[in-house]
Amino acid sequence: MSFISEKQLAIISADLTDQGIVHARLKMELLDHLCCMIEDRMQTGEDFETAYQEVKSTFGTNGLRELQAATIDHVRTIKRNTSHRVLTFAAAAAVACLLLIAPLKNFFGGDQQALLPASQTSTLNVPVEETVPMAIACSETALSEKLICPEPVEVKAPMPVHKKVILYSDSESVAAPANSTKADSSIALASYAGTTWVSEVEELKHIMLREIEATDTL
Amino acid sequence: MHNYIMYNCIMYSKELLKGTLKTIVLQLLTENDKMYGYEIAKLVKHRSQERILLTEGALYPTLHRLEAEGLVETESIEIGKRMRKYYKLTEPGKEAATQKVSEFDRFVQTMHILLHPQTTS
Numbered sequence: 001m002s003f004i005s006e007k008q009l010a011i012i013s014a015d016l017t018d019q020g021i022v023h024a025r026l027k028m029e030l031l032d033h034l035c036c037m038i039e040d041r042m043q044t045g046e047d048f049e050t051a052y053q054e055v056k057s058t059f060g061t062n063g064l065r066e067l068q069a070a071t072i073d074h075v076r077t078i079k080r081n082t083s084h085r086v087l088t089f090a091a092a093a094a095v096a097c098l099l100l101i102a103p104l105k106n107f108f109g110g111d112q113q114a115l116l117p118a119s120q121t122s123t124l125n126v127p128v129e130e131t132v133p134m135a136i137a138c139s140e141t142a143l144s145e146k147l148i149c150p151e152p153v154e155v156k157a158p159m160p161v162h163k164k165v166i167l168y169s170d171s172e173s174v175a176a177p178a179n180s181t182k183a184d185s186s187i188a189l190a191s192y193a194g195t196t197w198v199s200e201v202e203e204l205k206h207i208m209l210r211e212i213e214a215t216d217t218l
Numbered sequence: 219m220h221n222y223i224m225y226n227c228i229m230y231s232k233e234l235l236k237g238t239l240k241t242i243v244l245q246l247l248t249e250n251d252k253m254y255g256y257e258i259a260k261l262v263k264h265r266s267q268e269r270i271l272l273t274e275g276a277l278y279p280t281l282h283r284l285e286a287e288g289l290v291e292t293e294s295i296e297i298g299k300r301m302r303k304y305y306k307l308t309e310p311g312k313e314a315a316t317q318k319v320s321e322f323d324r325f326v327q328t329m330h331i332l333l334h335p336q337t338t339s
Contacts, residue, residue, distance in 0.1 A: 006299045025303070026278065028294070029255055032302045033274060036256040059274070067275040074279040078286035 003042045004035045012038075012052070020065045023072065030064065230270070239272070239280050241322050244307070244315035247290065252304040255281060281305055289314050 004012075012034055013027075021027045034055055041051035059067075246258055253261075258281075259272045284290045289311035293304045307315060 004298070004300075009299050026282070028301050029278065029303045030274070032254065032297070032300050033256045035300060063275060067278060070275060070279040071282045074283040075286045078283055 003039045004048070008048050008052075009035065015056075016064065021068055023068050026068055026071055030067075235270070238322065239276060240284065241315075241318040242270075242272075243277075243280055243284065244289065244311065245319050247305060247307045248312065248315045248319075252293065252306040254302050254304050258305075284311070 009031070013031055016027050016030060016034075021030060034052075037055045037058075038048065038051045041054060042048060046054075242262060243258060246261060247253060255274070255277055259274070259277055262270055262272050281290070285292060285305070288308060290305045291308050293306065294301045295304060296302075
């Protein structure tokens with residue numbers, strides 16, 4: 001049951017505007033809130049004017065404007081925090097993408113030389129990222145003998161480049177594209193230390209050895 | 219700054235009540251499908267036997283904050299010649315309410331143990 005007339009509602013609304021309440025949705029809420037307070041008093045027998053003056057006095061001179069400022073502050077804080085979270089997530093996603101793309105670049109782009117025709121004989125510089133200290137390059141011989149080259153090396157031709165060169169790591173905590181060994185007979189495995197996507201290094205090594213042996217028997 | 223909202227209770231210090239308003243509002247919205255601001259303030263006053271009086275300056279920023287956080291959703295309904303904005307818990311809001319109340323219960327128990335060790339040992 002509403003005691004507030006349309007005219008009285010217009011008076012309260014105009015007062016809110018005069019007090020600097022410009023937040024439309026908050027103003028709508030405060031208008032209803034003030035009306036409820038006034039109606040509670042009017043139910044006890046007070047007239048509108050008395051009830052309204054009492055209600056206004058509970059807010060003080062700047063009470064409603066401070067309420068509005070606090071409300072806007074709260075919402076801005078939430079939105080700012082949300083924006084920060086989105087930006088942080090985007091930055092993390094960008095870094096993750098770079099970490100994922102870097103091995104692929106090494107695998108596809110960095111191994112362009114490894115995909116040269118087998119008949120070509122030249123010095124092959126195995127690409128090893130400086131930022132990946134655990135990645136080292138091994139020749140077929142080193143791999144066959146289960147030897148790990150301690151340093152990045154230049155692999156000398158002549159040899160069928162497309163099946164001879166492997167980027168490998170001696171660390172068990174390296175990351176490696178799991179399907180890299182089955183792409184074709186050109187085995188190039190980009191290994192990176194310190195990342196979380198860990199592959200079965202030993203298993204990959206056995207697969208590589210089998211592929212190399214199979215190619216050699218042809 | 220914001221002198222009007224510096225208190226949200228006449229019985230307890232604002233330091234004591236700081237951080238509890240969100241829990242109070244979420245719990246009341248758990249018990250009621252939807253509520254509007256004045257209704258919440260009135261229920262708190264009644265249920266606390268007038269020991270806790272929420273001021274509008276504390277209540278509405280909290281409600282808008284909960285809305286911005288996605289814990290409540292709103293619905294405006296025309297009441298006579300004016301609009302009334304109702305608040306309702308979202309699914310994340312229901313989970314938050316459970317967590318908040320549980321956290322506060324544990325806090326009260328811990329405080330009791332801390333302040334009255336002779337009665338709890």
